[in-house]
Amino acid sequence: MSDLLFFTEVTLAGLGSGALLALTALAFVLIYKATRVINLAVGEMLMLGGYLFFAFAAGLGLPAFAAIPLAVAGGGLVGAIVERGLIRPMLGENPISVFMVTIGLGSVLVGLVELVWGTDPRALPAFMGTTPVFIGEAYVSRKIAIAFVVAAVVIAVFLTLFRFWRGGVALRATATDQAAAYSCGINVPGVFSLAWIVGCGTAAGAGVLLGSIGGISPAMGVFGLSALVVVIVGGLDSVAGALVGGLVIGLIEAWAGTYLGGEYKLVTTFGLLLVALMIRPYGLFGTTEIERL
Amino acid sequence: MAADILLDINNIEVVYNKTVQVLRGLSLSVERGKIVTLLGSNGAGKSTTLKAVSNLLTLENGAVTAGAIRFDGDDISRLTPHGLVRRGLFHVMEGRRIFEDLTVEENLTAATFALSGRGLKPTSFDLVYQYFPRLFERRQGRAGYLSGGEQQMLAIGRALIAQPSLILLDEPSLGLSPVLVEEIFTIIASINRDLGVSMLLVEQNAAVAFAVSHYGYIMETGKIVLDGPSERLVKDDDVREFYLGASGGEGTKSYRDIKHYKRRKRWLS
Numbered sequence: 085m086s087d088l089l090f091f092t093e094v095t096l097a098g099l100g101s102g103a104l105l106a107l108t109a110l111a112f113v114l115i116y117k118a119t120r121v122i123n124l125a126v127g128e129m130l131m132l133g134g135y136l137f138f139a140f141a142a143g144l145g146l147p148a149f150a151a152i153p154l155a156v157a158g159g160g161l162v163g164a165i166v167e168r169g170l171i172r173p174m175l176g177e178n179p180i181s182v183f184m185v186t187i188g189l190g191s192v193l194v195g196l197v198e199l200v201w202g203t204d205p206r207a208l209p210a211f212m213g214t215t216p217v218f219i220g221e222a223y224v225s226r227k228i229a230i231a232f233v234v235a236a237v238v239i240a241v242f243l244t245l246f247r248f249w250r251g252g253v254a255l256r257a258t259a260t261d262q263a264a265a266y267s268c269g270i271n272v273p274g275v276f277s278l279a280w281i282v283g284c285g286t287a288a289g290a291g292v293l294l295g296s297i298g299g300i301s302p303a304m305g306v307f308g309l310s311a312l313v314v315v316i317v318g319g320l321d322s323v324a325g326a327l328v329g330g331l332v333i334g335l336i337e338a339w340a341g342t343y344l345g346g347e348y349k350l351v352t353t354f355g356l357l358l359v360a361l362m363i364r365p366y367g368l369f370g371t372t373e374i375e376r377l
Numbered sequence: 378m379a380a381d382i383l384l385d386i387n388n389i390e391v392v393y394n395k396t397v398q399v400l401r402g403l404s405l406s407v408e409r410g411k412i413v414t415l416l417g418s419n420g421a422g423k424s425t426t427l428k429a430v431s432n433l434l435t436l437e438n439g440a441v442t443a444g445a446i447r448f449d450g451d452d453i454s455r456l457t458p459h460g461l462v463r464r465g466l467f468h469v470m471e472g473r474r475i476f477e478d479l480t481v482e483e484n485l486t487a488a489t490f491a492l493s494g495r496g497l498k499p500t501s502f503d504l505v506y507q508y509f510p511r512l513f514e515r516r517q518g519r520a521g522y523l524s525g526g527e528q529q530m531l532a533i534g535r536a537l538i539a540q541p542s543l544i545l546l547d548e549p550s551l552g553l554s555p556v557l558v559e560e561i562f563t564i565i566a567s568i569n570r571d572l573g574v575s576m577l578l579v580e581q582n583a584a585v586a587f588a589v590s591h592y593g594y595i596m597e598t599g600k601i602v603l604d605g606p607s608e609r610l611v612k613d614d615d616v617r618e619f620y621l622g623a624s625g626g627e628g629t630k631s632y633r634d635i636k637h638y639k640r641r642k643r644w645l646s
Contacts, residue, residue, distance in 0.1 A: 176438075250486060257476045257487040263436050264474040268535060269462035269491030 092222040094342045095335065100228030102334020103235035104294055108311035109318065109326035110239060111287035117259045117321045118279030120179070121171060124186045126287050127308015128193035133159045133288025134208065134295030134304065135197050141209045148211035152292055159288020160281040167280035172273065190305065198302050205301035212296060231293040238286070239327050246323060255279065259321065310337075313353055317360045319370025329368065381409040383543055383575050384430065384466075389444030391422070391429050393437065399425045401599035402444070407543065407577050412569050414578045414590035414607070416620055422599045423579040424471050427545045430577070431468035432458045449542065462491045467541035471548050471579075473532045477521030481512055484520050484531055491539030505534035508564050526557040533561070537568065543575045550582045558582065562589050583620035587611050595620070 108130055115123045123129075136158040140151035166189060174182045217229040246252035258265040258275045265272050287308075291300075294307060314333050318325025333353060340352040360368065384407040391400040399422045407413045417423050428434045429441050432453060446453045448466055456464070476484050485502050492499060506513035509530040515523060520531060529549055536544050549565065550558040566589040569576055580586035587593060593610045595603040603616070610616050 176436075250489065253479065253483050253486045254490060256479055256483070260476045260478050261474055263433055264470060264476065265487070266433060266436070266458040267431065267462060267468045267470055267474070268488045269459050269493065269539060270487060271457075271459050271490070271493075273457075 089221055092220075093224070094338050096219065096222055096224045097228055098335040098338025099331060100224070100232045100334070101338065102331040103232040104290055104297075104307075104330075105311050105314050105334050106239060106327045106330025107235040107290040107293070108287060108308060109314040109330050110242060110323065111283045111290070112311060112315040113321060113323055113326045114242075114279050114283035114286065116315070118255050119167075119171065119175070119276050120259075121182050121186065122312075122320070123283070124183065124308070124312070125166075125190040125193060126283070126311065127305030128190040129159055129162065129284045129287035130291035130294065130308060131300065131302065131305040132162065132193055132197060133291030134300035135201055135291075136288065137292045137295065138201070138206060138208055138300060141211070148209070152289070155292050156285045156289045159291075160285035162288075163280040163282075163284025164277055166284070167277050171280070172276065175276075194302050194305065201302075203302055205299050207299045208292075208295045210296070225297075227297045231297060234293060235290075238289070239323070243323055243327075251278075310353065313357050315367070317357055317368060319367025322367065322369035325367055325369030382406050383409040383449060384577065385447045386426070386430065387445050387447070389429060389446060390442045391425055391434065391439055392442050393439045395440075399439070399599055400429070403596065403600050404444075405594050405601060405604070407575050408592075409542070409575055410569075410573050411592060412566070412576045412578060412590040414580055414586040414593045415596060416580060416583050416586060416593060417596040419581075421596045423596065424547055426596075427468060427547050427577065427579055431466060431545060432456060432461055433468065433470075459490070462539060462541075463493055463495060465495075465540070465542040466545070467491065467536040467539045467543070468545040469532050469536050469547060469549070471551065473525075473528045475520045475523075475528050475531050475535075477519070479520055481516045481518060481520050481523070481531060484535060485538050488535035488538040491541070495540075497540055500538045500540055502538070505537050508537070508568065509534055525552050526554075526561070529553065529557075529561055530564075533565070533568075537572075541574060543577065546576055546578045548579055548581060550580060550585060558585055565589055583616070587621075 108126060111126045111129070112123065115121060133155050137151050137155035140146045140154045141148060146154070170185055170189065171182065174185060212227050212230050215226055217224045217226050246256065254265070254270045255275055257268065257270060258272055262272055294304065298304075310333065311330070314329040315326055317333065318329025333356070336352055336356060337349050341349045344352070386403060386405050388402050388404050389400055390398065390402060392398050403422070403426060405413070405415065415423050415426065425434070425439065428437070428439065430446055430448070430453070434440060441454065448461065449464065453461060476487060479487065482502065485505060489499060511527055512530055512534060515527065520528065523531060533549070546565070549561055553561065562585050565576065568574060578586055578590060587607045587610065590607045593604065593607045594601050595610070595616065603610070603613070605613075611621070
């Protein structure tokens with residue numbers, strides 16, 4: 085019986101980190117959907133979000149309810165600047181060049197954060213409380229439970245927007261055919277900017293959640309790589325794929341880490357990636373069209 | 378001319394990739410409320426002309442290097458492609474270019490962005506379904522699964538939603554059966570009649586284009602070689618021979634004689 089309880093707890097923790105993966109994956113998907121750019125700096129945007137929150141909450145002493153929106157807005161602002169300054173002039177160039185630009189951007193962000201805040205890991209000010217949550221008898225850390233709920237709500241909101249909001253139609257239209265989107269009167273550059281702002285803001289928000297669970301450090305952007313696995317498994321252009329992929333990868337990492345040992349975590353994750361790509365090269369939910377990179 | 382000119386293309390040149398010149402001093406104009414057709418063989422630059430007007434050339438690395446295009450009195454070179462659409466110039470592109478992943482209804486919703494900032498009453502989708510009842514039956518289905526004819530109807534339907542004063546139509550007959558071509562052109566003519574929308578129609582199918590248009594231009598290798606009211610062009614010997622497939626009536630001629638010699642003599646020299 086206690087085995088079952090333990091399994092449930094591991095599963096719940098896995099779902100929690102899976103929800104965070106899904107939220108980060110959403111940032112990849114949003115930006116890729118609109119601009120066909122794989123933004124490898126999503127992980128670093130996430131880290132920057134954590135540090136921005138740290139600066140507002142610990143540095144300026146703002147309460148969490150003010151610091152969180154400021155961190156998200158800060159992420160969005162950086163996204164807007166990057167899109168206007170680096171990505172838009174590169175549109176139409178070789179996808180690999182754009183891809184490399186985002187890699188370079190990631191390194192620059194890490195460097196800037198190290199210059200300002202140093203390389204030591206830090207803990208974020210606690211704002212969620214520590215009383216554990218019990219689901220039935222199973223114990224869940226309060227932070228993970230909150231992260232799960234927030235991620236689930238945000239993803240649900242995005243799914244709804246894409247389906248029912250006119251702007252969601254504009255984004256999907258732009259993703260399908262840029263010239264045709266222009267010809268329908270859609271402000272295509274505006275859609276690009278919006279996707280980057282919302283995508284980077286989402287990543288920054290995920291960074292606040294992740295940082296409050298595990299602390300922040302300049303190297304936490306590596307989390308973005310796991311999220312990249314999620315989007316490749318789920319489909320680069322699918323919000324639903326990001327959700328399902330995130331939960332699946334989170335669960336598998338938790339199970340493999342607990343029952344097989346920590347060293348199996350990455351092996352199983354990337355093994356799964358290989359298998360998934362062999363069966364469905366465009367991702368589980370992705371559009372059947374392969375981007376050549 | 379005292380006529381009310383909606384679109385005026387004056388002596389434009391278009392160059393792709395800064396190297397390939399496609400248009401060499403092309404001029405034409407569209408009167409308000411009229412259908413004007415632009416005919417020419419493959420590679421003459423018909424689609425390029427339309428893209429120059431709708432400012433979509435930049436997406437393909439092309440640029441207007443000389444001349445001017447005025448729409449409704451304004452120089453278009455300073456306007457963005459979507460800005461032009463929002464002023465009432467709608468380009469129905471070659472190959473239909475519908476959003477295949479979206480439903481029929483969402484395709485029409487996408488076109489409502491053309492109304493942004495114009496203070497117009499939103500077009501009811503019923504207007505589109507009135508002209509194209511078949512789209513109504515399939516409004517919840519994915520547009521990619523529509524037949525070629527239905528996709529063309531959807532492409533024209535998007536234009537209707539945008540309430541334009543000028544529609545640029547690029548080869549609406551492409552890949553359609555003769556029956557469908559006739560159906561689509563009947564509707565094009567009635568849209569022009571009912572709503573007073575002007576159209577600039579690019580076609581390879583000269584017979585059907587002359588049937589609906591008021592005025593015609595014929596272009597070859599980047600410029601206009603002949604123009605006139607459609608009823609006069611239909612009777613023109615060269616047009617009949619090269620575009621309408623009528624035989625000269627003087628027995629068999631060598632292909633080379635007709636195609637090259639006569640054309641050079643009459644139009645280019």
